[in-house]
Amino acid sequence: METALSAPLTISFDYTRSLGPVLAPFMSALSERRILGVRGSDGRVHAPPVEYDPLTHEPLTDLVEVADTGTVLTWSWQPEPLDGQPLDHPFGWAMIRLDGADTPMLHAVDAGAPTAMSTGMRVRARWVAEPVGHIRDIECFEPLDTATAVQPDRRPGVSVTSIVTPIRLSYDHMVSPEESRYLRGLAEGRLFGQRCPACRKVYLPPRGACPTDGVPTEEEVEVSDHGTVTTFSIINVPHAGQRHKPPYVAAYVLLDGADIPLLHLILGCPADQVRMGMRVAAVWRPREQWGTTPENIEYFQPSGEPDAAYDSYARHL
């Protein structure tokens, strides 16, 4: 079997999160280069603060300032930092109990080498130049004996009520062997579906399993690039990333020889002339632009053939 096709896929989103009565003062204090903890029901101070007491589960409100120096309780070494981590050169992760707190926080220690890390070592926060009220205002911690002699002054802060955290993930996105065959066919200007051995329906695109029968589709069937509009909608609403000016039509096109309609655009005629049963034909991009992608077909347009009888597509709605 031919190898499955794959392509890089990166997804990202800037998460905006609102802060409550504990984290809003905590983040705001970070913008002043101060660290707040919270006192729990047993008198212990948790820094960073927790919103609910770990013992009684009651809301906590007694915020107290702790130092930006502390002691490492445990550590591990990151020889090859991952995208997004606090430092881009090898560093230590540590649970750090800040002076004035009883429970530790997790952060990075810029120690240079694992031999410079030890449980019990003293560390101090290294602040970013322009704090904004986010946990990343603490760039990292550094060993106290090598810490910058002069810490930047405290500064007027900002009052923050929400934080923005960009999240970006990268994947190697693989399609199934059946979908790979479909995409390779498209690169040759051909449309390959597959027939389910159980229900005999021709799927286009073919799938790893017939959703009705749960068995792989196997028998290859080439289908036409002419088809029938089974149903459609007129898009009137503009949205981000839109490639066509509304109004335009998205339709299910039942290609001749297939049993499953394909969702595509109908252009080349006024939107209000598109109708159920209308016969359409694929408009392919210039051959030199073809790749293993559905984008080879730019859109469908009326073919001029007489409308298909309702009965010919009634079972495919």
Add this chain to the structure above:
Amino acid sequence: MTDIAIIGFAQSPSERHSTSTTNGVEMLVPIFHEILADTGLRHQDIDFWCSGSSDYLAGRAFSFVSAVDAIGAFPPIAESHVEMDGAWALYEAYVKLLTGEADTALVYGFGKSSAGNLRRILALQLDPYLLAPLWPDSVSIAALQARLCLEAGLVTEREMAEVAARSRAHAMADPRAQLSGLVSADELLARPYLADPLRAHDCAPISDGAAAVILARGDIARRHCRRPAWIDGFAHRVDAGALGLRDLTRSPSAVAAAADAGLDPATLDVAELHAPFTHQELLLTRELGLGERVRINPSGGALAGNPMFAAGLARIGAAARQVTSGQADRAAGHATSGPALQQNLFCVMGAR
């Protein structure tokens, strides 16, 4: 005591890079056929289908809906999903059977960990305000826990290497394992650190794979399985979300879940522990008080193959198979979730 039993288990090969899509269909179709053939059940005999998987791992929305293609969901089926390991889907199905709304259930979990960077993706299960923005990865957090255990004198690096060596030796009996073979603790200890104090052998491999389990009640279970693994207890608990609040050398949630599930080390023959890191197997063994009589991870455990969202379910399936095959009278399957053993589930089974 219930009249609900596990009567079937199937698992796809654990692979570093499978050719499956992230919706798991290619991994699931063969194991559905296998488990239905093994139990003599037909697709239409299954009252309830329940799955565990994650869109973060798949990098796409509603990947679990695409996975339903592998079932052949016609006529329409009763189906549910948890964004967790399939072991928690099994718990949901177990409750469904307890309510009397279903007599049979097929539960599955799947994950294609190789599609993205697993260590990074798992950072997103952490507190989104204070931790996730730092991207602390799963291996680094486990390493913080390992050092606490090492420096407290609860484990040694040699004991950890012995866990890995034993896992790989056990896994030689399973052609679907990802890591197996004979290796000595000395050889393993000579290798470099991956995330000091963890070496590569201390960490479960990155695995693609799927697992499926069938639950059935009473006479149906007896009819379709010579020796059902009757569920005597099933419970799960979770520890605090903030890492700093936890004593990472202990696992109160594992102890509480095991107690709720009625796990008794004095009568247990086998425990399949979902420990993705060597020190976690030692930590769980100590916390649960498992002694000499209990065989631990005869399958090789997660260290021999750790398909995300399927590996916990596979531990329960492997424990059940110990009972159904007559190798054990009482067995416990365990699943974990979250950073550093935060959440723990136990299913205790026995022959009757």
